Amino acid sequence: MSRLLRVELDRFASRTLIRLGVAAILVICCFAVVSAWDAASPPSQAEQDQAKLYYEQALADWEANGEQYVEDCRAQEEADKAASDDPALVDYGCDQMTAPELESWLGGEPSFEGDTTMLLTPISLLFVLAPVLLAGSFVSAEFSTGSIGNWLTFAPRRVRVYLSKVLAAGLATIPVAAVGVGIVLAGSWAAFQYYGTGDAAPPADVSSPVHVALRIVALAPVVAVIGAALGFLARHTAAVLGVVLAWLVLVEAILVNWVRELQPWTLALNVQAWVEGSAPYQLVECTVDESGQSCQSVEHVISQTQGAVYVGVVALVVVAVALLVFRRRDVS
Amino acid sequence: MSTDLAISTRGLRKTYRNRRGQRAVAVGGLDLDVPVGGVHGFLGPNGAGKTTTIRMLLGLIRADSGTMTVFGQTVPERLPDVIGRVGAIVEQPKFFPSFSGRKNLTMLARAIDAPTSLVDVVLSDVGLLDRADDRYKGYSLGMKQRLAIAATLLKDPDLLIFDEPTNGLDPAGIREIRGTMRGLADRGKTVLVSSHILAEVEQVADTVSIIARGELIASGSVADLIGAGAAGTVRVGIADVPRAQQVLGAQGWTVRPEGRYLLVDGGVAPASITEALAAQRLFVDELVPVRVDLESVFLDLTAGRGPGTHAPPPEGEHRPAHHAGEAS
Numbered sequence A: 001m002s003r004l005l006r007v008e009l010d011r012f013a014s015r016t017l018i019r020l021g022v023a024a025i026l027v028i029c030c031f032a033v034v035s036a037w038d039a040a041s042p043p044s045q046a047e048q049d050q051a052k053l054y055y056e057q058a059l060a061d062w063e064a065n066g067e068q069y070v071e072d073c074r075a076q077e078e079a080d081k082a083a084s085d086d087p088a089l090v091d092y093g094c095d096q097m098t099a100p101e102l103e104s105w106l107g108g109e110p111s112f113e114g115d116t117t118m119l120l121t122p123i124s125l126l127f128v129l130a131p132v133l134l135a136g137s138f139v140s141a142e143f144s145t146g147s148i149g150n151w152l153t154f155a156p157r158r159v160r161v162y163l164s165k166v167l168a169a170g171l172a173t174i175p176v177a178a179v180g181v182g183i184v185l186a187g188s189w190a191a192f193q194y195y196g197t198g199d200a201a202p203p204a205d206v207s208s209p210v211h212v213a214l215r216i217v218a219l220a221p222v223v224a225v226i227g228a229a230l231g232f233l234a235r236h237t238a239a240v241l242g243v244v245l246a247w248l249v250l251v252e253a254i255l256v257n258w259v260r261e262l263q264p265w266t267l268a269l270n271v272q273a274w275v276e277g278s279a280p281y282q283l284v285e286c287t288v289d290e291s292g293q294s295c296q297s298v299e300h301v302i303s304q305t306q307g308a309v310y311v312g313v314v315a316l317v318v319v320a321v322a323l324l325v326f327r328r329r330d331v332s
Numbered sequence B: 001m002s003t004d005l006a007i008s009t010r011g012l013r014k015t016y017r018n019r020r021g022q023r024a025v026a027v028g029g030l031d032l033d034v035p036v037g038g039v040h041g042f043l044g045p046n047g048a049g050k051t052t053t054i055r056m057l058l059g060l061i062r063a064d065s066g067t068m069t070v071f072g073q074t075v076p077e078r079l080p081d082v083i084g085r086v087g088a089i090v091e092q093p094k095f096f097p098s099f100s101g102r103k104n105l106t107m108l109a110r111a112i113d114a115p116t117s118l119v120d121v122v123l124s125d126v127g128l129l130d131r132a133d134d135r136y137k138g139y140s141l142g143m144k145q146r147l148a149i150a151a152t153l154l155k156d157p158d159l160l161i162f163d164e165p166t167n168g169l170d171p172a173g174i175r176e177i178r179g180t181m182r183g184l185a186d187r188g189k190t191v192l193v194s195s196h197i198l199a200e201v202e203q204v205a206d207t208v209s210i211i212a213r214g215e216l217i218a219s220g221s222v223a224d225l226i227g228a229g230a231a232g233t234v235r236v237g238i239a240d241v242p243r244a245q246q247v248l249g250a251q252g253w254t255v256r257p258e259g260r261y262l263l264v265d266g267g268v269a270p271a272s273i274t275e276a277l278a279a280q281r282l283f284v285d286e287l288v289p290v291r292v293d294l295e296s297v298f299l300d301l302t303a304g305r306g307p308g309t310h311a312p313p314p315e316g317e318h319r320p321a322h323h324a325g326e327a328s
């Protein structure tokens, strides 16, 4: 078993497509570092002048017309309330209309913690899609070239062959993910150090992006395992891609949009909950009382634990189904 | 199960479901025995079920019913115990296309815990050492075939299964493969070679099994199948056929004219024929012992046993759909 695992790890690392894919992932991570430098840099003199100019224009406008704006807002709100079935939902926040502040044109203080976390969130998407496809092609290429048949005449124990491939895909993904998010973290850290714009950065403040990064590193191999199992089921890289796209479009987009109650069961939200700590979603809930039906948009939250359990269970189910199928399936 | 058999199957059966949901029989109750040692030809027309049988023996596909043993071990259950003694090439060799020949073999060697130093040994055995670092997908068909043979040699197997190994090879390649098979058999290995081309197997096989439509129709040594009676006819080419017929008939031999030739049956030695004719100042232009080859035996045996028998389609796998409906 460990013998087969070592051979599979070697094969994973030697495949041209996987090497190209890994290179692409790392390049994308480097681009993220570029935007980290952007976020870390304090506003230049030109930007400050520009901001000041816009601010002064806005302030002049507010001083001249501010009261009128608030009044218009209130009037519009009243009118829409009267027209609406559900007046409680109409709230234009007119009281929050206040004089402009220079801050809003300067674009906030750079913050290592906040900016890096925001950078890692879209990166997590990369470490979900890429492992599925790379691991999927790693396995399915053997079926489409037919070399799995030859392989089985050397290693006939199907369960071992299966586990070695699935495990290899998962294990090999860990260093890739670690290096990828490592580049983003280290690059961002260096940027904030360079500009000296970082927070005072006591360890507690740094923890958020580091934890997000660690959760991405933990997630990537699980997704790779799912991808490898899909490779056993679909047996063609194009088919793996098709299954993933079909799931995303048909289930995660169309079906969920149609039946909103399915939201907590989507992979997208559960993955988000795991990576970011929680994932909010809205449901419209209606109650009927003597005054008639009243509906309200209520926010629910998927917890991190729920996200982890969900992704784990999906991985286990896919891996088990693919194993049962591969154990019995004819290979020709 | 007897252990002097390298392969034995009883009632082996495999059906495939076709598009219309009917079951088409690929192998229907096959009883195949392959003795230990020598080259065993596994013959049958296209679509007879040779590849399907071999795949079942190797555990690649599941039999519907029946039993199989390899060196006395029940397969597929005990396959892991015997697979190390079995090297096989099923249809076209298939390796990882973007890896070199050496890399492909190295991975296989590591999978079976063979020393990786063996890789270069088997590569040079098949004469591929100088191309060992080229990508497999750049190999010619003959080189792919040789790499596949090298791969089987990694195991130093006692049984080698070659499924149509000479498909697509040039005459030199065919001869080389034949030599390889003979060489292996002479070293005490058992070789099972499937083919739909008789001539190819006849020259190298010690024993043969002929199947058609998934069933065994004949088996035994090549000599037995050709049959002792059929041998021993001599064809005589001579200018004066009627006179020669008289002369030879006078010797008490069975003589029949056939166009410009005479056929002398009954195992008469060619030397006696020339002697008898020369005594009457009749001189032969041509004197050929008539060989009844496996080809005609094969065609006789498989006659009327389904499409592809007499005129095999060029591409092996196509068979008219109506055949499927005849499933029992």
Ligand SMILES: Nc1ncnc2c1ncn2[C@@H]1O[C@H](COP(=O)(O)OP(=O)(O)OP(=O)(O)O)[C@@H](O)[C@H]1O
Pocket (backbone or CB within 6 Å): A332, B016, B017, B025, B026, B027, B044, B045, B046, B047, B048, B049, B050, B051, B052, B053, B164, B195, B196, B315, B316, B317, B319
């Ligand atoms: N995967 C499959 N699905 C459906 N039918 C199949 C499959 N594999 C083989 N068959 C059918 O089983 C029968 C036997 O095929 P097989 O490949 O064993 O023949 P063969 O003796 O090897 O022929 P050839 O000399 O052409 O290689 C054929 O009718 C074939 O169409």
Ligand SMILES: [Mg+2]
Pocket (backbone or CB within 6 Å): B050, B051, B052, B091, B163, B164, B316
């Ligand atoms: Mg075949």
